[in-house]
Amino acid sequence: MSNSPQSKGSDSVSVGRAGQWGLVAIFLLFLVWPWIVESVAPGEGNSQGGRGSMQSRLKQLEDRVKRLSFFENERPADQSFMEEVFREGNAKAYIGQDDWLYYRPELEAVFGKGPFYEEPSSVAREKVAETWEAPLDVIEGFAKQLDERGLELVIVPVPTKPMLARSGLGLGESVDTPTHYREALAELSRREIQVVDLLPVLGTLPESSRFLKHDTHWTPVAMAMAAKHVAETVIDKMGGAKRGDRKIQWHAEKRTHSGDLAGMLDRRDMVKEEVELSVPQGAVTDDSGSPIVLLGDSFVNIYDEPGLGFGDEEDEKIGAGFAAHLSANLAQPLHTIAINGDGATAVRREFASLPDKVLRSKEVVVWVLSARDLLLAELPARRAGIRWVPVEFRKAEVEVGTAEIAQLSVTATVRELSQFADPRETAYKDAVYSLLLSDLTVENGDHGKEEIYAFAWAFRDRVLQESSHLEGGKRYKFTLVPMKKAGEVSNATQVDDLFRTDLDPWFIKDFEPLP
């Protein structure tokens, strides 16, 4: 029996044998060509070699093949072709009119199903191991945790670029208030959480002053306006407490930047945008004794952290970011925790890991995060790497205190490690990832625990670091420093699937594999 009358094709080839051999040879040569190119001109080997389970190793192998230099070398030219002929961006960046660029997840946040939509469970759909926590529930839970410790929360969702910069979409200079944005803010208010709605505030600016053209972030003008508005809310929140008495002096500085969205398109040739920064001298943003805590993501770090594009690599801080402006408007110092790309969870986790007595000395937590994190429904949020995970606060009696210890040398086995994304597909360019070390033999220093919760570089400037190849189950000799003392990682995105708030985090400064 055959399936269908058409099953036996009566097809034929009208090409001579030499021609046929030629066609087959071209086909087979094409299949091996990337490997020939790789052997002649090897690529950067930008893959996480040999980590994790067999499945993750296979995935890494897939990534390695995808990143062979043959494909990598051709990609910019192909991308340029798509841009020039079709004005088409890529999976991350959308090209609008007059070279306005948009981050695709931010567009989805505007016209998507919103945070109230529940994905149906089904074996036939995208299956994911982690359960999805609804953002508003996580925020409410966090507000309650703060309330139990006598702290108040002020949440500041930063409207997305497509809500405020619409002429690049051919939609004029109007402001879009998506229904689910209104509903989400109303729901937060209903749950007695103080929300600052920046949309009407920023909407008063001329459109070109709201967002950068080639970047996901706000302009310095919009940021300064938002900081002023938030400062007024915080002052109200603190029972009308007076502003501090710090003397602030302002000076202007011009800087240029090619834009993170241009970077996602591999378009380094795009005209750089110039901005004028107002740098408030006298603002303090890293005072851990301040009663005001600022949690945030790259909307806080932009114009402050040089790695986000407006500074030179050798600059320590630019000092013109949201935190500096907020501090200046409040005329008092702030305790700032801002992590690029993970304003939803990692900042809360880091905040929750502070010693209990430090936490209880705080009064207000201002939490600035992209509205995108709040508005995306589950599937697009997962695709954009957004996680909403409740965090546990450190118990009062658990005070590990690594601050006094300068350095620790141990031999240990890597028991668990977080999985980080391909550096060429992330919105951030620097990342550290967490590991859990066990079977410890302390060689130098003092450590009373059976486990160590540590971070190591995954990638810097989108290039994988040696420590990204640490393997689960293997034994190494590590040199560790307390995370708080590892200044160079403070602005890197923390990829952390382990969430060990009961342990103080360390940073792996150096390591060597043991036989």
Add this chain to the structure above:
Amino acid sequence: MVFSSHIFLFGFLALALALYYATPVRWKSLTLTLVSYVFYGWWNPWFLPLMLVSTVIDYACGEVISKPGQSKRKRKRKLALWTSIVSNLSILGFFKYAIFFAETTSWFAAQWGWGAVEAPEFLSKIILPVGISFYTFQSMSYSIDLYRGDARPARNFVDFACYVSMFPQLVAGPIVRYGSVADQLRERTHSLDGFVIGMTRFNYGFAKKILLANPAGAIADLCFEAGDASLTGGIAWFGVAAYAFQIYFDFSGYSDMAIGLGRMLGFKFPENFNSPYRSKSLTEFWRRWHISLSSFLRDYLYIPLGGNQKGAGRTYLNLMLVMLIGGLWHGAQWTFVIWGAIHGVALAVERFLRVRRGFTFPQWFALPLTFTVLLITWVFFRAADLDSALTYLSAMFSFQDSSDSAATLAAVVFRPYHLFAMLIGAVVIWAVPATQVWLRQVTGFKAVLGLILLVVSVRMMSLQGFNPFLYFQF
């Protein structure tokens, strides 16, 4: 590993072909089986024992069924047949339908006030093995074909394992029945002609997937993931048309690649598509769409149920039942059941009008009408759940004013590139011969064009995000 991936094309395929052609003829089936197990195990090595168990059971049942004998023997043969059917359907039922039936039971229990009937926790952790719906059906067809005397038993276990696991069609068909490849498993021809034909077919299928299905899929995803406030009638129709294009190019492209790969390995697989959107009725559509499934359901379900031999009423009932089961085969969700039910009812109505009333729609009207009905049914097929499907349908037929968010969505959806991709898709669907017809005679031009399309597609693939085949989830 999917066909439209770098690892398949530039890793697995090159190695598999090299190994296969370096192996002496008598070991080729074993080599093909081993590389197919590697191919399948790539997704998740834990899926391999499951496929092996299914293979062993059906081979053993086949051994019993194929031994001729008298009445006692007949009972054993029947028992072996039912063992094969029940074991395959049990595997499929457990992995694909257990959670669906448990959740449905919970829902009905809650609706009818029977109290809480919670689905066991472990059911929610079941991962659907890739391609299980395809290989269980294939494996089962072996026992049935042997029982009916439609095929000779496999020469040995390796031949049978090769049949079940053959990587070109393992995870998304075409559903190759044992009878149609039994002879090829014993003896097949490996020729340069066959390789060129297969290679060219593969290249065209690859291009269909990357150049036509993926851009259409990007449009469909935007529209089906849009919120209620953003969907207008125009966007909704455009989105479902994009989905119709996506699923056709995706699945028929996959089938082209499978058939092409089979041909490169010396096999001739059945055709699976024949320009389905040129159908002038749903009855015709099912003769042109996923032909290997519709003929499987026809031969193993519709005809055993009595087909059209037991009166008009029973014929309509059989049609509806078969389509309902066909819908459920696609996925354990009510949306698929409704999709199947609509097709079943439509087939019954068409048959009633044609046979009992002698009525058919005029030719000029029949094609657009059929395509429009198909678009409406695709909404159920694509939507994440019933609520989403109904919301989407209501958007298709609403004339609400466009909101700001809708304007944003429209700006992103109606881009020149999207319009161009849809236009090309429409031309390929309605104005260009079906791939197998176009490639009936492979000329130098067609073969070179195929190679060019392959190179262009690979370069495009490097720009696109990961995009697996739609039918893998079934």
